[in-house]
């Protein structure tokens with residue numbers, strides 16, 4: 001980073017109250033708006049959107065400053081109020097201070113590369129169930145909406161991992177209620193004209209109905225679990241959360257925290273993985289050379305048997321495909337931090353109260369850090385290349401102490417899903433398909449991803 005002596009102000013499009021910005025975003029979409037401004041202003045630019053001052057962060061040095069060097073000045077405060085209020089309460093994804101530290105410490109052991117292996121059986125079994133479903137559909141070259149297909153599997157995996165839920169109906173019901181809650185929280189933050197949440201409007205009623213159902217479901221599972229003898233507990237995340245003890249105080253989590261953490265895991269962990277898988281199918285259909293290399297590895301290493309956890313070690317290219325999809329199409333294309341006190345970063349004045357939007361989507365396409373950045377090239381993630389790279393040039397899971405808790409879970413899950421499904425199936429685009437990516441809380445293909453199922 002070049003250090004400048006004078007303090008500079010951050011460049012960006014200037015317009016009254018950000019009204020022109022709002023208009024441009026509503027006509028062109030946020031993705032195009034950000035791309036154009038990145039080209040025009042560079043790796044740090046400021047955008048007024050209505051009442052909010054957002055600082056867009058692309059350069060990996062700045063990502064390092066915000067998430068590591070001066071992380072205590074960049075916290076999850078007001079920007080997370082809606083997620084806190086409407087979805088996860090005091091869960092680890094939004095908490096701060098001592099509560100966050102304690103909860104993160106308590107949960108970290110479940111999410112280490114070894115810890116998540118305990119869930120590999122669920123991941124393997126659920127994906128194999130999907131192959132049975134797809135087998136008959138592929139025989140008829142059925143058209144599927146790929147994101148929905150992937151979400152069915154990842155929702156089922158995470159609900160089984162947390163609660164040992166095995167009823168497919170229950171899984172579907174909870175998934176839909178949680179989707180309603182997520183959509184509501186995001187719509188509420190994007191809509192300054194939203195009526196208060198206690199007014200009996202259609203969307204308020206749908207939200208509270210979904211909220212009450214999800215809470216009732218979790219409360220019911222919790223009641224049943226807490227009534228059991230601990231020696232009878234199933235080996236799932238909920239049991240681990242209940243029995244986790246703070247080493248210093250010997251305390252366990254309160255019931256409310258158990259609920260919030262269970263909900264946090266579901267909220268954070270199923271749509272992101274489903275979007276990653278959809279983006280992989282999209283990338284494979286566009287890159288026949290990569291697909292051929294993937295098939296070659298799967299055929300060589302797996303034969304006809306279903307893979308086991310051990311087999312994954314022999315599938316490095318498969319994992320690189322996952323990582324490359326997370327680079328070009330990161331499911332969480334941006335994440336926010338609130339500025340606590342004025343700061344100076346690379347000579348720029350960072351104003352207290354503004355919101356830093358970290359943008360992995362653009363960092364991952366930065367030509368100074370990625371050769372031919374738009375090319376889908378899994379071998380960029382070979383171990384030697386990873387070592388040489390700027391550590392923050394790749395941050396699909398965030399960076400620093402608040403890096404995604406579930407990153408190993410989701411890498412294992414998508415590695416398994418891709419190995420099993422790509423071994424047998426080769427989904428194709430429908431004729432004339434062009435994806436229309438859009439950029440909100442998550443990276444979404446606005447027009448969906450309809451694909452024709454084919455067996456290989």
Ligand code: HEM
Pocket residue numbers: 092093094104264265268269270272273276330331332335336396397398399401402403404405406407409410
């Ligand atoms: C491809 C899938 C996923 C992606 C791209 C992803 C991405 C992210 C990102 C960008 C953050 C925010 C980092 C920050 O604010 O600094 C985050 C946080 C988090 N994620 Fe994930 N995530 C994924 C899957 C999962 C899964 C499967 C789980 C749980 C099983 C999970 C649980 C969490 C939690 C608990 C946090 C908050 C950590 C903290 O603040 O201490 N995520 N994730």
